[in-house]
Amino acid sequence: xxxxxxxxxxxxxxxxxxxxxxxxxxxxxxxxxxxxxxxxxxxxxxxxxxxxxxxxxxxxxxxxxxxxxxxxxxxxxxxxxxxxxxxxxxxxxxxxxxxxxxxxxxxxxxxxxxxxxxxxxxxxxxxxxxxxxxxxxxxxxxxxxxxxxxxxxxxxxxxxxxxxxxxxxxxxxxxxxxxxxxxxxxxxxxxxxxxxxxxxxxxxxxxxxxxxxxxxxxxxxxxxxxxxxxxxxxxxxxxxxxx
Amino acid sequence: xxxxxxxxxxxxxxxxxxxxxxxxxxxxxxxxxxxxxxxxxxxxxxxxxxxxxxxxxxxxxxxxxxxxxxxxxxxxxxxxxxxxxxxxxxxxxxxxxxxxxxxxxxxxxxxxxxxxxxxxxxxxxxxxxxxxxxxxxxxxxxxxxxxxxxxxxxxxxxxxxxxxxxxxxxxxxxxxxxxxxxxxxxxxxxxxxxxxxxxxxxxxxxxxxxxxxxxxxxxxxxxxxxxxxxxxxxxxxxxxxxxxxxxxxxxxxxxxxxxxxxxxxxxxxxxxxxxxxxxxxxxxxxxxxxxxxxxxxxxxxxxxxxxxxxxxxxxxxxxxxxxxxxxxxxxxxxxxxxxxxxxxxxxxxxxxxxxxxxxxxxxxxxxxxxxxxxxxxxxxxxxx
Numbered sequence: 260x261x262x263x264x265x266x267x268x269x270x271x272x273x274x275x276x277x278x279x280x281x282x283x284x285x286x287x288x289x290x291x292x293x294x295x296x297x298x299x300x301x302x303x304x305x306x307x308x309x310x311x312x313x314x315x316x317x318x319x320x321x322x323x324x325x326x327x328x329x330x331x332x333x334x335x336x337x338x339x340x341x342x343x344x345x346x347x348x349x350x351x352x353x354x355x356x357x358x359x360x361x362x363x364x365x366x367x368x369x370x371x372x373x374x375x376x377x378x379x380x381x382x383x384x385x386x387x388x389x390x391x392x393x394x395x396x397x398x399x400x401x402x403x404x405x406x407x408x409x410x411x412x413x414x415x416x417x418x419x420x421x422x423x424x425x426x427x428x429x430x431x432x433x434x435x436x437x438x439x440x441x442x443x444x445x446x447x448x449x450x451x452x453x454x455x456x457x458x459x460x461x462x463x464x465x466x467x468x469x470x471x472x473x474x475x476x477x478x479x480x481x482x483x484x485x486x487x488x489x490x491x492x493x494x495x496x497x498x499x500x501x502x
Numbered sequence: 503x504x505x506x507x508x509x510x511x512x513x514x515x516x517x518x519x520x521x522x523x524x525x526x527x528x529x530x531x532x533x534x535x536x537x538x539x540x541x542x543x544x545x546x547x548x549x550x551x552x553x554x555x556x557x558x559x560x561x562x563x564x565x566x567x568x569x570x571x572x573x574x575x576x577x578x579x580x581x582x583x584x585x586x587x588x589x590x591x592x593x594x595x596x597x598x599x600x601x602x603x604x605x606x607x608x609x610x611x612x613x614x615x616x617x618x619x620x621x622x623x624x625x626x627x628x629x630x631x632x633x634x635x636x637x638x639x640x641x642x643x644x645x646x647x648x649x650x651x652x653x654x655x656x657x658x659x660x661x662x663x664x665x666x667x668x669x670x671x672x673x674x675x676x677x678x679x680x681x682x683x684x685x686x687x688x689x690x691x692x693x694x695x696x697x698x699x700x701x702x703x704x705x706x707x708x709x710x711x712x713x714x715x716x717x718x719x720x721x722x723x724x725x726x727x728x729x730x731x732x733x734x735x736x737x738x739x740x741x742x743x744x745x746x747x748x749x750x751x752x753x754x755x756x757x758x759x760x761x762x763x764x765x766x767x768x769x770x771x772x773x774x775x776x777x778x779x780x781x782x783x784x785x786x787x788x789x790x791x792x793x794x795x796x797x798x799x800x801x802x803x804x805x806x807x808x809x810x811x812x813x814x815x816x817x818x819x820x821x822x823x824x825x826x827x828x829x830x831x832x833x834x835x836x837x838x839x840x841x842x843x844x845x846x847x848x849x850x851x852x853x854x855x856x857x858x859x860x861x862x863x864x865x866x867x868x869x870x871x872x873x874x875x876x877x878x879x880x881x882x883x884x885x886x
Contacts, residue, residue: 264568265567266569287881288881289877301622328884351789371860405564456568458713
């Protein structure tokens with residue numbers, strides 16, 4: 260789960276519980292990174308590190324250099340070596356920069372970080388990042404906050420099929436059905452934020468996503484029936500051969 | 503090619519005419535196709551404002567969520583070399599002036615920190631002697647250790663002059679064109695470097711080249727026909743989104759407030775029209791930040807917040823030393839670039855504010871409205 264866009268810290272905390280999330284990402288730019296426990300920048304106080312694996316993110320960074328600098332300050336402030344690497348130079352669509360992400364991943368992995376990079380659904384980039392030592396890849400379903408679901412479905416399928424690290428489908432999941440669809444495809448997890456945070460009842464919506472994720476995962480494990488264009492003829496056309 | 507060329511070739515008259523004459527059915531169509539032409543229709547008299555507002559609210563919620571960023575203006579100086587007929591700081595106004603030292607600026611800023619602010623906007627009149635480039639750089643450098651986000655609203659500079667200020671730690675620049683109406687611009691700005699319309703119009707691009715990451719623009723509403731101004735602002739945003747694509751573009755919709763000089767607005771913009779302008783901006787540019795200052799009343803601000811606003815100020819003072827009385831011993835009049843000793847309680851304000859609530863009261867109101875007041879949403883480490 261992501262932690263942005265919520266109406267209050269308390270509501271965010273309640274939605275996290277309802278979602279059953281294990282990984283929780285938080286924008287370092289919203290936290291006090293000086294160690295001063297700033298009560299006006301207190302988002303971290305709502306996240307219990309005993310309940311969740313904290314996943315600080317570098318949202319706001321436009322270059323590898325900025326991301327690395329923020330990541331190191333974040334590690335000092337949060338104690339977490341896990342990092343969601345987000346580099347989007349374009350504040351309009353927030354699409355990830357593949358070149359800067361690759362550069363930063365290599366530097367941060369050497370520096371001891373467990374790196375989970377947010378990427379476009381680019382199968383080659385996903386392989387390159389996995390080869391470089393990233394712990395997962397986090398391809399987008401559609402742009403952040405767009406609620407358009409799995410627009411990148413065909414590329415996601417390749418990424419999942421080729422993956423040697425867990426695949427977390429991130430961004431654009433606007434409905435529980437989108438999350439279920441990603442899980443049915445074999446994604447290892449999904450990351451959801453806007454759809455829950457801006458819902459009229461974030462706690463119930465978090466629960467709805469939880470249910471969808473469980474359902475999608477079960478369906479994937481069981482194996483879905485193959486999709487077909489035509490119905491089965493109830494009277495086989497070649498039935499006369501047996502008469 | 504800068505925005506000046508785009509602006510000069512803009513079919514402004516046609517767009518304005520279309521805006522005036524659009525029908526409700528054209529309005530309905532315009533809701534589906536966000537572009538400059540449809541923006542002109544969204545601000546038309548025929549618009550269904552309630553429908554526009556409902557869509558604007560949804561769009562804002564999806565892109566920005568239930569959070570509002572807070573910032574505070576800090577006036578460094580009210581010295582100014584320009585004559586601008588509508589501005590309290592205009593050179594020809596016999597007002598009490600002062601320029602704070604960087605130490606005094608830091609003292610004012612510390613007060614704002616105790617109020618909660620972590621985003622600060624440094625504002626100053628334009629004066630090469632009192633408000634030099636080095637002075638601006640020194641003020642930014644002084645605040646940098648304490649402030650995650652520092653923006654400026656000062657007279658336009660050359661790209662090379664901006665660079666040291668960016669390197670010192672500034673990430674945002676606000677520059678209002680005041681009016682996009684060349685004729686009115688000429689009649690409003692009768693002396694000083696601000697007379698150069700094109701130079702001002704190109705400022706956001708120079709700021710971007712210099713490395714600013716947040717750029718704010720806008721027109722001062724009340725100088726010319728608001729629909730024409732709105733169309734020009736929209737065209738400017740559209741240009742900046744394409745050409746300055748790594749910058750967060752922000753827009754503001756300031757209306758003229760009472761100030762020294764007793765200037766009366768040349769054109770009226772009603773509250774209803776202001777709301778329509780904000781909603782049309784939100785629908786046309788879903789990702790653009792919209793800031794709203796204490797120029798507007800509490801009632802209007804609270805009403806506008808769900809419809810598109812992303813950043814607000816609170817508890818503002820529009821005079822140097824307004825928060826803690828810094829610089830009081832140095833108050834003076836300025837005539838012909840020279841000081842004339844004078845005394846007073848405080849420097850003269852740029853304009854009167856209309857929302858007198860404290861930052862804590864505004865934050866509490868946001869909370870009851872179901873919005874989280876976000877005080878820190880940037881980190882100095884993100885400044886390359």
